Amino acid sequence: MLMHTHEARLDALRRELKSQNLDGFVIPICDEHMSEYVGEYAQRLEWLTGFGGSAGSAAVLAEPQTGNGAAIFTDGRYTVQVREQVSGELFDYEDVPANSPAKWLAEHAQQGMRIGYDAWLHPIGWAESLDAALKAKGAELVAVASNPIDAVWADQPSPSGAIAVPHDDTHAGRSSADKRAEIADWLKEEGHDATVICALDSVAWLLNMRGSDVANTPVALSYVVAHADGTAELFIAPEKVTPELTKHLGNAVSIRDRADFVPALGSMAGKAVAVDPGHAVAGVFHALAAAGAKVVRADDPTVLAKAIKNPAEQQGHRDAQARDGAAVARFLRWLSLEAPKGTLDELSAAAKLREFRGLSADLKDTSFDTISAAAGHAALPHYKVDEESNIPIPPGSIFLCDSGGQYLDGTTDITRTVWIDSADGSAQPTAEMIDRNTRVLKGHIQLAMARFPVGTNGGQLDTLARMHLWQAGVDYGHGTGHGVGAYLSVHEGPQRISKPGGAFAGTSTELAAGMILSNEPGYYKQGHFGIRIENLILTREEEIEGAEGDWLGFETLTLVPLDRRLVDKALLTDEEIGWWDRYHAKVWNTLSPQLDGEDLAWLKEQCTSL
Known part of the structure; x- marks a missing residue:
């Protein structure tokens, strides 16, 4: 039954590709923020194939030439899982890094083919590399206006509407204003007018804001454009904003509808805008380039600062x-x-x-x-x-x-x-x-x-x-x-x-x-x-x-x-045994005040010296 479900979905996708005049399409596990974990609405690969891992992608041809005409790509972590969850009668199994969608498509592409991709789900470097590989075969990489998976996924969930909440400065250790001032100094030193922050955890860190839009990671679906004068624009769905959040962000952060993000990028003509190719999708680069902005590829300035805990x-x-x-x-x-x-x-x-x-x-x-x-x-x-x-x-x-x-x-x-x-x-x-x-x-x-x-x-x-x-x-x-x-x-x-x-x-x-x-x-x-x-x-x-x-x-x-x-114990050195005993003494000192009864007795037994 499950195989028939995914067979029907694959058939529906192929019909949609033909209606969009596409000969192939690439499906990653990704959202518009290049998140490691994505919301249910962005689980397009799982919907199409049944694969439930956290890293992988697929490539599908509208008309199979050889084999299944579709392949799923996973690394060694998922060799067993992908074979349990994905039908080999529908998708060829391909191992990463030995193969990739780019290599596979370049191998299968023919003169005049149009291979589609969603520019809001792929890095710019990936898109440029595949574009070059396809051009060498006389084929073309096409950024789709709308994702063909979304067109055939009838019951696709909506993005989370959960509210975003302030993250108290006592936990954050620094105010958002202080962090924005540091980024503003960097922008001025580098001669940039602004930087686009797309990674959800970077946005959360910069604004001292948290959310519940992605399972396991307390982030809110949003973007930030930070300017050299220390101000910032937060692009977020209006229903996610509360009076508490507005007060927390203050006057220097303007709150705009998430739908205004692409038009805002389109208004940055002539400005030098820093964007991290490792943390921003190709769509951001395309929108800025089309607007006539000077796009500078630079590391997200929040990443290192966020990594060094205060x-x-x-x-x-x-x-x-x-x-x-x-x-x-x-x-x-x-x-x-x-x-x-x-x-x-x-x-x-x-x-x-x-x-x-x-x-x-x-x-x-x-x-x-x-x-x-x-x-x-x-x-x-x-x-x-x-x-x-x-x-x-x-x-x-x-x-x-x-x-x-x-x-x-x-x-x-x-x-x-x-x-x-x-x-x-x-x-x-x-x-x-x-x-x-x-x-x-x-x-x-x-x-x-x-x-x-x-x-x-x-x-x-x-x-x-x-x-x-x-x-x-x-x-x-x-x-x-x-x-x-x-x-x-x-x-x-x-x-x-x-x-x-x-x-x-x-x-x-x-x-x-x-x-x-x-x-x-x-x-x-x-x-x-x-x-x-x-x-x-x-x-x-x-x-x-x-x-x-x-x-x-x-x-x-x-x-x-x-x-x-x-x-x-015979394989351990005296130094290693010393580490074990010191570690377990610290475990005892830290945990014992929180435990009692049989739990405490168990802990004491586990923490005796080796």
């Missing part, structure tokens, strides 16, 4: 982590009692964790969909449990849980890998499981303890987390660390800890005091088990006796016990 944001993160740690500790104790009975499944475990987090009145949302992964599912780093994929959590197995919360004062992200015992307490993890977990732990500790000179980037630190796995001839296929926002996006740039180059490219952004990252090495044995240990870490200045120059290190923010049943 003292209020740093303390907010510590406070949020303490509350979140208590919730996760309660969950792990509950799991240790209930899972050995064999009555739990992945969904019920995720729901119980949400319930424990919800005991805090400060919780606003989860920061992403919980990865509740049992047995072989734990070997899928970005597994997403749903009614179809849900399986029981078997006693005598590894369970991996990656989750997080959104609190007014911080965003959390934690992964714990635990051993699920049998009902009689006799089940034991295998020697391989213990070895792999201990090697992941060693890498985690080495990164947590790292000291490095100012000027170091995340790519230079990545090896610390992998080296003990490499010695055993194994590795993991994802990055080691991503940036994290302050009651904003759980995945925040520009900093990152990962291998340089490849599908999970590292970053040349230098780490700076105030940046928060994840520390999450892992190991995955396909079909059997997976391991990941994740804490959030705060980059801070380090005082080293006799040091030459300025140095940095990390403060571990996440405070939840680690499972000692999966640790071979």
Whole structure:
């Protein structure tokens, strides 16, 4: 039945393409703000194909030449998932980066073909690259006036109408006026008249505003044009604006209808306007160019400032982590009692964790969909449990849980890998499981303890987390660390800890005091088990006796016990054992005042020295 549904949708799209005189079309997972997570109205790829992952795209030809005449493109995180959710009779499976929609279309395009794309859903660099590839084949890339998916998606949801709300300066640590003044200084120094801010978390940060238009990320659908005189224009649907928001923004921020955004870009003739090609869609560039503006490609000036957390944001993160740690500790104790009975499944475990987090009145949302992964599912780093994929959590197995919360004062992200015992307490993890977990732990500790000179980037630190796995001839296929926002996006740039180059490219952004990252090495044995240990870490200045120059290190923010049943103490150095004991002493000191009864007794047992 599901295959017939998507077959009918694909047929409808092809008829619409022909009516628009198009020979093909590209469908990404994206919205007009290039968001990582998008609202239901923008889930065009899932509607067309059934694919529910967070990264992917498809290309469809109006008239199939060879094969299906349609392909879906995903990276290694979704190799299994895409085959479970998308029919191979409708779409060819293509792996990224070995292939891409641009390569596929250039290969299939013929002389005179018109390939459509929605300029409000793709980066400008992507559009320019595909345009060049198609021109070489005598074909043409066409920016559509209206998205053909929207034309055939009869019950497409409307964008969220939720109100936008002020984010108090006590949590933000800086006023919006102060942030706008800093951007105005940058614009004047660079000789620009204005900059267009499109990324939803950048808008939220700049105006100290939050919303609930996107699941897991507290942002409001809107754009900002910031001017060199310190004023700004906010483009947002009128129903989202309250008197409280208007008062909060003040006279220097004019509030305009979101529908006025494109006309406003069209009125900027002769002005030098800075736009970030990594955070603004091609449609913005096209509109400014058509207006006769001088378009300058420059980094979004909020991104680095947002990444470097001020003292209020740093303390907010510590406070949020303490509350979140208590919730996760309660969950792990509950799991240790209930899972050995064999009555739990992945969904019920995720729901119980949400319930424990919800005991805090400060919780606003989860920061992403919980990865509740049992047995072989734990070997899928970005597994997403749903009614179809849900399986029981078997006693005598590894369970991996990656989750997080959104609190007014911080965003959390934690992964714990635990051993699920049998009902009689006799089940034991295998020697391989213990070895792999201990090697992941060693890498985690080495990164947590790292000291490095100012000027170091995340790519230079990545090896610390992998080296003990490499010695055993194994590795993991994802990055080691991503940036994290302050009651904003759980995945925040520009900093990152990962291998340089490849599908999970590292970053040349230098780490700076105030940046928060994840520390999450892992190991995955396909079909059997997976391991990941994740804490959030705060980059801070380090005082080293006799040091030459300025140095940095990390403060571990996440405070939840680690499972000692999966640790071979003999593989740890004295230094690593010392880190373990200090970490668990801090866990005890932070969480014990929040717990009582059996939860407190469980915590004490988990926090005894190794």
